[in-house]
Structure formats: C-alpha cells, structure tokens
Amino acid sequence: xxxxxxxxxxxxxxxxxxxxxxxxxxxxxxxxxxxxxxxxxxxxxxxxxxxxxxxxxxxxxxxxxxxxxxxxxxxxxxxxxxxxxxxxxxxxxxxxxxxxxxxxxxxxxxxxxxxxxxxxxxxxxxxxxxxxxxxxxxxxxxxxxxxxxxxxxxxxxxxxxxxxxxxxxxxxxxxxxxxxxxxxxxxxxxxxxxxxxxxxxxxxxxxxxxxxxxxxxxxxxxxxxxxxxxxxxxxxxxxxxxxxxxxxxxxxxxxxxxxxxxxxxxxxxxxxxxxxxxxxxxxxxxxxxxxxxxxxxxxxxxxxxxxxxxxxxxxxxxxxxxxxxxxxxxxxxxxxxxxxxxxxxxxxxxxxxx
Numbered sequence: 001x002x003x004x005x006x007x008x009x010x011x012x013x014x015x016x017x018x019x020x021x022x023x024x025x026x027x028x029x030x031x032x033x034x035x036x037x038x039x040x041x042x043x044x045x046x047x048x049x050x051x052x053x054x055x056x057x058x059x060x061x062x063x064x065x066x067x068x069x070x071x072x073x074x075x076x077x078x079x080x081x082x083x084x085x086x087x088x089x090x091x092x093x094x095x096x097x098x099x100x101x102x103x104x105x106x107x108x109x110x111x112x113x114x115x116x117x118x119x120x121x122x123x124x125x126x127x128x129x130x131x132x133x134x135x136x137x138x139x140x141x142x143x144x145x146x147x148x149x150x151x152x153x154x155x156x157x158x159x160x161x162x163x164x165x166x167x168x169x170x171x172x173x174x175x176x177x178x179x180x181x182x183x184x185x186x187x188x189x190x191x192x193x194x195x196x197x198x199x200x201x202x203x204x205x206x207x208x209x210x211x212x213x214x215x216x217x218x219x220x221x222x223x224x225x226x227x228x229x230x231x232x233x234x235x236x237x238x239x240x241x242x243x244x245x246x247x248x249x250x251x252x253x254x255x256x257x258x259x260x261x262x263x264x265x266x267x268x269x270x271x272x273x274x275x276x277x278x279x280x281x282x283x284x285x286x287x288x289x290x291x292x293x294x295x296x297x298x299x300x301x302x303x304x305x306x307x308x309x310x311x312x313x314x315x316x317x318x319x320x321x322x323x324x325x326x327x328x329x330x331x332x333x334x335x336x337x338x339x340x341x342x343x344x345x346x347x348x349x350x351x352x353x354x
Contacts (some may be wrong), residue, residue: 094333
C-alpha cells in the first residue's frame with residue numbers, strides 16, 4: 001500500500017511538499033484534495049474557487065506522476081468546525097476555525113476515513129517535528145513569518161506520529177524558488193487569504209447567513225457616550241478596528257456585552273488603557289505533557305509576535321498566563337499557544353481576561 005498520503009490544496013506550499021518528497025526518493029505516494037467548500041448552501045454569497053484549486057492540484061500531480069483523489073469532507077467540516085464557529089460567535093467569543101480544522105478534519109476526519117491505508121500524512125504546513133522514543137515534539141517553522149505551529153497546537157501524539165511537514169525547514173522564498181525550478185503550475189499562485197472553507201465568500205456574509213442581524217448601540221468605554229450602532233455583536237471581536245464606521249477615529253473594540261448587545265469601543269489614543277496582561281485558559285491541550293517550567297513564550301494569534309509570560313496552574317487543570325507586556329486585543333475564544341523557545345507545547349482557548 002502507498003506509504004504516504006499528501007494533502008494537496010492547489011497552492012504552492014503543498015505542491016512543493018509533494019515534489020520534495022518525490023525528489024527525496026519517496027515513491028509510495030498518493031495525493032488527496034479535501035473538498036470542504038460549503039458551496040451548496042453559500043453559493044449565492046460568492047464564488048468558491050475549488051474547481052480552480054483542484055485543476056492546479058491535478059497539474060502538479062501529473063507532473064509528479066502521483067495519483068490524485070478527491071475526498072469530500074463537507075459533512076464532517078460542517079459538524080466539527082462550522083457548528084463550533086457559529087456557537088462561539090453566538091456566545092460572543094472569537095473562534096479559531098483553522099486550529100479546529102487541523103485537529104478535527106485534516107488530521108482527524110481524513111485519518112478516520114483513509115488513515116488505515118497509509119503510514120504517514122504529509123501537508124504543506126510550515127512547522128517541524130522532532131521525533132523521540134517517548135514523544136513527538138512540534139517545532140516552529142524556520143520561516144518566522146509563515147510559521148504555522150500555532151494552527152497545529154491541538155494535534156495529539158497519535159496524529160503527530162503520522163505527520164510529515166516537508167516544507168517546515170524552508171522559507172517561503174525558498175519554496176517558491178523550488179516551485180519555479182520544478183516548473184510547478186502553482187509557483188506564482190498567491191497565498192490564500194481568509195478562512196479555508198469559505199473560498200471567496202466574505203466572512204461577514206457567512207456570519208449573517210447563520211446568525212442574521214441584531215442591531216445595538218456602540219458605546220465609548222470610558223464615557224458611555226453612544227457613538228453609533230452595530231448590526232450584531234457577533235460581527236466584531238476585541239481589538240477590531242475595521243467596520244465600525246465611526247467618525248473621529250481610529251476606534252477599536254474594547255469589550256462586548258452579549259446580554260445587552262452592546263459593543264464598547266475606545267479611541268486609539270487610549271487603546272493601551274484597555275490592554276490586559278492576565279488571561280485564563282481552560283484545560284489546555286499539552287502536545288507532549290505539561291511544561292517543565294513556568295517562564296515561557298505566548299502567542300495569542302497567528303503571526304511573528306511571541307510574548308514572554310509566566311504560567312501558573314489553577315484548579316481543574318486550567319492555567320493562568322501573565323504576559324510580560326499588556327495586549328489590547330485579547331479576546332475570549334482565541335487560542336493562547338505556549339512555547340519553550342522553538343518547541344510548541346500546546347495551549348487552549350482563552351476563557352477569561354483579567
């Protein structure tokens with residue numbers, strides 16, 4: 001049976017992952033395109049370019065001489081990710097669908113369906129693995145801008161033992177250089193933006209489809225002045241600036257009152273006053289066991305920024321994280337991911353901010 005399944009998205013990263021495995025002498029390969037677009041229910045909102053992505057994936061597989069199979073995981077994605085997103089938005093929290101997609105779909109439902117036919121599953125994620133007899137450790141990708149370990153923070157040992165990340169030790173520039181050298185059709189394709197299952201459907205339209213609108217007031221945090229109105233608290237997250245439509249800005253979302261349907265905002269000149277440094281994470285997932293020390297690095301959203309922090313154990317397995325510097329954009333529901341230098345230790349959703 002084929003030794004390795006390769007997840008192809010139609011982008012340059014997964015294409016180079018496939019060709020790199022082929023160049024390294026791996027012959028037992030089979031590629032899979034995971035169809036998770038929700039085009040049936042959302043087609044009227046915008047175009048879903050999965051046909052285009054699939055065509056690029058086919059061209060790459062033809063060049064590599066690797067068979068490509070399309071597997072539909074739409075029902076699984078809807079049940080395991082979309083329902084979570086809608087529930088979090090309704091609760092006034094900020095969901096992280098890409099984190100859940102990796103654990104529950106790409107390395108969850110996919111392995112449930114075809115995992116018995118393969119030893120390993122490769123993807124184009126920018127992350128690295130360090131294998132030891134007792135555990136597999138997840139490491140940050142070499143490219144600090146493209147590092148995607150944040151999105152893989154919920155994978156467990158059984159999943160990581162079967163993962164391969166062939167581009168994790170490369171920079172994005174090197175990935176494109178290799179793609180050009182191999183003549184890949186995806187070499188110049190732009191990076192995908194937004195949430196994977198939406199395609200070109202605007203996120204706000206997805207939210208409106210599922211939750212509708214519920215107009216309410218926008219109030220200034222310190223004065224209580226009414227500055228305007230919003231279409232529903234679920235369209236906004238803490239730290240957001242876009243879409244408020246207020247004069248005299250910049251204005252940022254500082255807090256939300258779900259029960260009263262109020263968005264509280266603060267002016268950019270006072271943004272630091274609403275910043276917080278203490279947060280609570282409920283029962284975090286540890287990739288290879290709880291950290292051995294309390295002085296770690298925290299990442300609160302995808303990006304380069306890692307903040308020194310202190311971690312304290314609380315009751316019921318929860319942890320409290322105290323950041324070395326305050327952050328004005330901490331939102332309940334976001335994932336706080338902890339690192340020991342290059343090692344991603346794991347993390348969990350933020351339950352409360354102090």
